[in-house]
Amino acid sequence: MRLFEHPDFEQAMLRAARHHGLSEQFIEKDYYITEILRIAVAELGEKVVFKGGTSLSKGWGLISRFSEDVDLFVNPELFDPRPGKNKINKILKSLTESVAAYPPLDWRREEGETIKGLGRNDVLAYESRFADLPGLPSAIRLEPGIQSGTFPTSEEPITSLLAQYLKEAAVEDFLDLEDIEGFEMHLLHFRRTFVEKMFALHGKVERLLGEDHPLGRDARHYSDLHVLVDQHEVRSISPPRSTRR
Template sequence: MRIITAAQKQALEDLAAEGLLRGLPVQTAEKDIHITELLKKLSKLQVHHNHFSDIDPRRAEHTRHDEGIRLIFAGGTCLSKAHGLINRMSEDIDIKVVLSATKSPLKKGRGDRVRLKSLHEHIPSLLNGLGFPPLEYLNGELNPSIRDAHRYYVVGARYKSTYSEFPSLRPELKLELIQRQPLLPLERREFGYLYETLAGLQATSTVAIDCVSVAETAAEKVLSLLRRYAYKWDGHQIKGDIDPTLVRHVYDVARIFEHSRDSLASARSIFPQLVQSDQNEFHGQNPEFDSDPVSVLKRTLNVAKTNGELLKQYSKHLIPLVYDTNRPTFEESFASFETVAMDFLAAC
């Protein structure tokens, strides 16, 4: 199982002792090293399969690289590592899978599903090769979890920590891949380990990867938080409970509002299209959202401000992962989130 090097461990402890990590716990910096290594491998992944119609085994060609499969870095970890906009540890690795037409035709009857399946079949060996074996959940939960004709894939993987457990940090890596076409232009970004960035050190390892824009991420985060809490608060979530870390969207959108306000016009322009997409994708989960999504989202925004649940989750799950000398209060973050959300909803 993968473990950070002795030199990396020493560097983390020395920098933390000197106050150069801005309060970032060493456990968090350690996990970021593993996340960076996984992203580096994903950025170079080439998917080979045998679904092309002109593959000829007689020429010793059994598989071929599918150049139309692209992996795009997205989500909060992208905001943190690639865009440098948020001062919190983002644990999950969110990847958007973009499929473009293949140069050669596929075999008859084969399409996106087999291409996505081929991609997903590459992931376990990639994780194992890095020393991150997929987890076996004791509750019988499938890992990886695959649904929607292979459009959605999520896997949890192990790593070995050299430190004691940190309560707010999950002791696993979570990789999520979803096939979805970005609406705004992508941005090529290069970044390294978080601890080196915070300490102003030269990067010893870098990742170059296409990223979802700040604008599109902002629009997605506003919609995700409001739609998912509406699902719970309107009484439709019968199984399980809502992800308590969703409150991260409040903080992230507030940071975008503070440091990248010029991106919000583009975010506003695509928000109605994202709402329509969610209305189609999650049809049947919340009948009122199906018929009048904007009213549901507005009502949920009002409830979120006063019912106390997000405040509790903000204090418990978000603040411990924020590395900033001036950590914003929930009231400060939510005021900015509310301003952005109301503006987006007015565009619908």
């Protein structure tokens, strides 16, 4: 039995929400994102790297903002032989199909997009046990692709906030369930994410100035950069103030 199949799943999430000081909707979404990542690791192992804004909260615990995007880098160099475009399409589609086979998720195919030979963008919805919370949709956007920096990465533990609470509180009814334990996953280091977000935001601002195209949800990069710039590992790659022009 898995956590979502337990008759007290909803009550467990409510207790976990109180324990962590978060909304139950946040706990629920975190659980489903964790299980998507678990499936990705089971499918691709070290060939898949968790990156992007959600990795900053889910993987590194640096921010509390929750994106619906799960950005995954699938490294084509780790396949033997290196796959061509058609094979890459099949690998990425197979990953989405494996995730969509997870019972609580509904693959909204009409909302997805495929960038041939490079990546895909799929929406997987779940039926929430709780009332809607503005800004936190009951859907997760899975974005696997082959375009990313490959260095530096770090293998980090991943576990759901729900499982973390249940283990800390030693809630016996749940401790032998299949998905109570965490797992290790390769993450793109947040130093690299900082640099990538800087470049991404620069491009968006140039477009704003040149074409009057609004930043929209890309403004979230500012809050992420604000947190990242305070990290020692990020400050260490920035030149001393005396050398800046």
